[in-house]
Amino acid sequence: MKILITAALLASAAPAVAQTVFAPAGAVEGTTEHGLSVFRGIPYAQLPGRWQPPVALEQWTGVRKATRFGPACVQPRPTNAGIYTNPPAAMSEDCLTLNIWKPKQAKSLPVLVWIHGGALVSGYSHEPMYDGAKMAAQGVVVVSINYRLGILGYLAHPALSAESPDGVSGNYGLRDQIAALHWVKRNIAAFGGDPANVTIAGESAGGLSVMYLMASPQARGLFGKAIAQSAYMISTPELKASAHGMPSAESAGTAIQGALGVADLAAMRAMDAEKLTMTAAAKGYGPWGTVDGKYLTRQLAQTWDRGEQAPVPLIAGFNAGETRSLRMLVPPAPANAAAYEATIRARYGDLADAFLRQYPAASMGESMLATTRDALYGWTAQRLAIGQTAIGQRGYFYFFDHGYPASDDAGLHAFHAAEIPYVFGTPDKTPALWPKVPDTLKDRRMSQAMLGYWTSFVKTGVPAAAGQPVWQPYGASGNYMAFAVAPEPRQKLLPGMFALHEAAVCRRRAAGDQPWNWNTGILSPVLVKSAGCK
Structure with a gap:
């Protein structure tokens, strides 16, 4: 597969107008909207072929029209409608584009690079909820990026490693994100952004990507601040060795080749991209x-333990109702409270009393929702804040606990991603089945506050919002900001939560044969005491 920039994609040269920018990559013409300049679908790299690293584009000639969003990266088409369902209008393997929102007269403004979520399987840069206009109006240049997804973005395979000069494969989506950051570094000044003041941000798989970028030596120096919303520091396959109860990434690639029923890598490359993606997902990829030793040198938990993550200020947090909209991550409940308690005692041993204090059998349903929430998102967010504090950086911790009638009536109070329209100021741009955010004074004020905190952090590394309380770094007191009815500074969120999950993960890591992800609570492996773990 050869992907080329065709003349049809380029507009003929035209006199400079207010929306035209002459960047090192080439001239681009966007649109002027409400005092902002918006550039859609700018290519930041090209792909020589499937499962090849992105390469820099040559400077184009003429003026490229940047008035339409580029296609989403290939992803499975949804089969069941839900609150997150918002499929893209077009998909392509030629999908490495970005979008920019900026004040019309921008000059040396701070830059936010947004990385969409979607479990590394779905999503796209121009989902309406990610519209950067409100944030840009606060004096920020907003960039949103596409990156390869699913098997096209993350397949590792012995034949791919053999092709690589570095002997590695996989991480193509991560390499796309790094390529986008290089493009921003080279070109964003032409759009009025400051390449020395770049913040990376993302939610869910976007938050996971933020952690990958913070851990990757190849991304060092490309950003100066980070925001990880509902990130999850789960165990990760290693390229050539089975570890932590997971097969090597290469062997998983060989296995999916067999499941696809094709003879070799060439046959996989010959498959239709959408059919390949859909079939691989259906087969469990x-x-x-x-x-791989190059883009990710070790498990994320090890990187943070060693203080090797990017030394940058950070915002990290999670939502009270994360798993209320992700019930597929929560196992079926046992027959009764007694069975629940017996299972926990069998699996957690000497940690069982602490577990049951945190997640009591008397409220088993809520306890199970909270267990998965905390093991994935709460533990991760607090670990990130603690980790930045430990290396002398500011770590800001938050807990989003804001509900509204439509979400609460649906049993989805403060659900996964519910904070996004408040951060971007886009409550009118949520997917069709999303619980409708009301246009009330309380909700407008919450959005103004969160938009203010986030844009202030992008500008200065300190989240502050006009008329709102001071958000203190996590520090020794365990400070955090609760976004409930209104922003409220508090300390020591969910006492005992972090210590419990840290001890559980420590034991799993020590055992060496257990992943740590959503197999927690009643699905946990038996946790055996280990030296160095509580």
Whole structure:
């Protein structure tokens, strides 16, 4: 597969107008909207072929029209409608584009690079909820990016490693994100952005990507601040060795080749991209980053333990109702409270009393929702704040606990991703089945506050919002900001939560044969005491 920039994609040269920018990559013409300049679908790299690293584009000639969003990266088409369902209008393997929102007269403004979520399987840069106009109006240049997804973005395979000069494969989606950051570094000044003041941000798989970028030596120096919303620091396959109860990434690639019923890598490359993606997903292929020694040097938990993550200020947090909209991550409940308690005692041993205090049998349903929430998102967010504090950086911690009638009536109070329209100021741009955010004074104020905190952090590394309380770094007191009815500074969120999950993960890591992800609570492996773990 050869992907070329065709003349049809380029407009003929035209006199400079207010929306035209002459960047090192080439001239681009966007649109002027409400005092902002918007550039859609700018290519930041090209792909020589499937499962090849992105390469820099040559400077184009003429003026490229940047008035339409580029296609989403290939992803499975949804089969069941839900609150997150918002499929893209077009998909392509030629999908490495970005979008820019900026004040019309921008000059040396701070830059936010947004990385969409979607479990590394789905999503796209121009989902309406990610519209950067409100944030740009606060004096920020907003960039949103596409990156390869699913098997096209994360497949590792022995034949691919053999092709690589570095002997590695996988992490193509991560390499796309790094390529986008290089493009921003080279070109964003032409759009009025400051390449020395770049913040990376993302939610869910976007938050996971933020952690990958913070851990990757190849991304060092490309950003100066980070925001990880509902990230999850789960175990990650290693390229050539089975580890932590997971097969090597290469062997998983060989296995999916067999499941697809094709003879070799060439046959996989010959498959239709959408059919390949859909079939691989149906056969159980799960995309993850790969510990390959180059782009990811070790497990994320090890990177943070060693203080090797990017030394940058950070915002990290999670939502009270994360799993209320992700019930597929929560196992079926046992027959009764007694069975629940017996299972926990059998699996958690000497940690069982602490577990049952945190997640009591008397409220088993809520306890199970909270267990998965905390093991995935709460533990991760607090670990990130603690980790930045430990290396002398500011770590800001939050807990989003804001509900509204439509979400609460649906049993989805403060659900996964519910904070996004408040951060971007886009409550009118949510997917069709999303619980409708009301246009009330309380909700407008919450959005103004969160938009203010986030844009202030992008500008200065300190989240502050006009008329709102001071958000203190996590520090020794365990400070955090609760976004409930209104922003409220608090300390020591969910006492005992972090220590419990940290001890559980420590034991799993020590055992060496157990992943740590959503197999928690009643699905946990038996946790055996280990030296160095509580």
